Amino acid sequence: MAVSTRRLQKELAEIKNQGTPVGIQLLSAENFQEWHLSLEVLGDTVFAGEVFCLRFRFDNQYPISSPAVQFVVDDKWKAPTHPHVYTNGHICASILGNEWSPVLSVISVCVTLQSMLASCKKKELPPGNDRYVRHAPDNPKKTRFEYDDDTV
C-alpha cells in the first residue's frame, strides 16, 4: 500500500473518531486523491458568517510532498477576500510551500488557514491579483510564491 494511502486512511480514521476542530468540517473524502473540507472563521472577524470550501489534492508522495490546497471557486463557493488568497482560490502560505513538513496533516493545514483568516483585519485582494489569476497554473503547487509578509 502506498504510504500516502495508509497515511490518509489514518487521518480519515482520526477525523471520524475524534471529530474535527470547531469551524472545520469534512465535506467529502471519497478517494485518496482529493478531499473537500469546509472552513468557517468563528468569532468576531471580518469573515463572520462566511463559509468557504477547501480542496486538497494529494499525490503519491504525500505526506513527503505537500498537498495542493486551494479554496474552491464555483457557483456555490467563493474564495475569501484576503491579501494572501487570489480570486481563483490559490493561497500564498509558506506551510503549503517551502515550510511544509511531513508531520503536518489535512486538519493542521485547515487550522493554520483558519487562523490566517482570523487574524485578517481588512478584506483586501493580494497585490497583482488580476495578473496572477490570468496566468496562474491549474495546480497552485506549480506557482513559486514569495513569502514576504507574515503579519496576516
Add this chain to the structure above:
Amino acid sequence: MSSADEYSDDEIDYYDEDDEGMLVDDDESASEMELDNFSEGASKKKIYEVDYESLSQAEVEKQMKSDVDSITSIFGVAEDVAPLLLRHFDWNKEKLIEKYMDNAATVSVAAGIAPPEKAPRRPAASGGRLHSSSQSSKESLIGPRRSSRRTASAATKSSKSKVLERVTPQVHNESFVCPICFDDTQTEFLSLVCDHKFCKSCWAAYIESKVKTEAESWIACMAEDCDVVAPDNFVKQVLTGDQRTWERFHELLVRHYVSHRPDLKYCPYPSCTYTVSCSITRASLATQVPIVTCGNSTTHKFCFGCNIDSDHRPVICAVAKMWLQKCHDDSETANWIKSNTKECSKCQSTIEKNGGCNHMTCKKCKYEFCWVCMGPWSEHGTSWYNCNRYDEKASKDARDAQSRSRASLERYLHYYNRWANHEQSKKLSVELYAKTEKKMEEMQMTSELSWIEVQFMKKAVDEVIKCRTTLMWTYGMAYYLESGNEKELYEDNQRDLERAVEDLSELIESPLDPEVIKTLRQKVTDRTVYVTKRNEIVLEDTARGFLEGRWAWNVPVAGLD
C-alpha cells in the same frame, strides 16, 4: 591465445617497416615535422592563454575534506559538524571562524547542528542518532548526549559506536508509530539531535525527494519548524541501499562547494562532473579571455569568465556577450521595419507603402505627406506625381533619419553575415570530418601512403575548424571597433587569416586525384602550417592589444574605461 600472439607480432613488424619508410623520404617529412614542432610549441603558455587546472570530483572532494579537517581541528568539533558549519557559511572559512568564536551557540543553531533550546556550549554531538526501538532502555538515550561533553575525538568514537549500535538486532516496540506513515510494521527509527523520531523508510523517501526533485543538499528535520539539519553520515545511513541518491547527494555537496568558490567552476557540459580551477580576477577579464578545457574531454571547452560554453577568443567576455545579445535580439526584424517602412512625420506611425502614388495620407492622423521627400504634401502644389521638392529642408531632415538607420543596418549585416557564414561552416564540420575520413581511406588505397601518413588531412580539418571559430569572433569584435589605424591593422590580420583558411578549406574539399596525392599532401601540410601561424598572429595580436589598451570601441564596453 597463440593466434592472438602471432597477430601482435605481425603488427610490430608492420610498424617497423613503416618507420624505415618514414626515415627514407626525408624531404617530405620536413614540413610535417615543422607542423609537429609547431603544435608542440603550443603546449607552452601563450599570451592569449591562462593558467588553470582541471579537477575531478574526487580531487574537489579532497579540497573540501582539507577545509573540513582544518575546521574540525580548530574548533574541536565532530567530523560531522564541520561540514554543516562550512556549508552554512557558504564555505567562507574566515567568516565562519569569526562568527563561531564570537557565539558558538547561535551559530550552531543557525547551521542546524543543534536545536534552539538546548544548544550545547560546544556542539560536539551531532548527526543521526539511532533509536533502537526499545525506547525504555535509558542507555541508548543518554549515550550520545553524554558525548556532547566529551572532546572531539571521543565524539568521533561515539559516532562509530552508533554504527555498531545499528547492527544490533532491533526490538520491535508496539508503542511507537512513525507520525508520518503510521505504518506499524516499521521497526527502525531515526532522529537527528532534535530527537524527532521517524521511521527509516520515511526518512529515505523524504531525503530522496529533497535530493532528486529539489536538488537540495541542505536536509532539515521533517518535524514542523525544526531547523536541525541532517549531516552527511546520517544521510548515508538512511540511503544505504539507494546508492544513486547517495551519489547525487554527494554531487550536490560538491556543486555547492564549487559554486561558492570564486576560483572554481563546474564544467557546463551535460552530465560532466569535472571542475576547473583558475585564479583569474574580475578585473583582468577586461584584458584576458580565460578559455579552459576540463580534464574529461578536449571538447569540453568553456569560458571561465562568462557563461559562453565555447571558445570565444580573441574577444573579451564583455564584448562577446554584447555581440551575442545583439544577434539574439530581434534586431533584424526591427531593422527590416526601419528600412522598408517610413514613419509618418507627424504621428510617427509606421507605414509600409505597397502601391499607389506618392501622395500619402496617414490612416491614423490623416496627415498628408509625400513618400519621396517626406515633406508635407501641401507644399507640392499641383505637381501631383513628381516630387520636385527633394531639397527642401523639411524633406531632407525626414530622410536623413531614415538613411542613418539603413546605413546602420547595412553595417551590422556586413559583420553578421560573415559571422554567420563561419558559424555555418563550423556546424558542417561533422560532415567534413566524415568526408575527410573517407578521403583518407581512399588515399591509403590508391597510393602507398600509410594510415599515419594521411593524418595530415585530419590535422588540416582540425585547424580549419579552430580558425573558423577565431574568425567568427573577430567579426563580432570588429563590429564594435572604432575605425582607425588600429582597426585597419586588425582587419588586415583578419583578412590574411580568412584568405588562408578559405584556401586550405578549398584544398581539402576538392576531389581527390590519385596522380597528385603527393603534391596535395605537400600543399595541404604547408598551408596548414601557414594557417596555424596566421591564427596565432590574430590571437596574439588581439590579446596584446587588450593588454596594451590599444582597442578603441564605438560603444561603451562594460568593465572597460
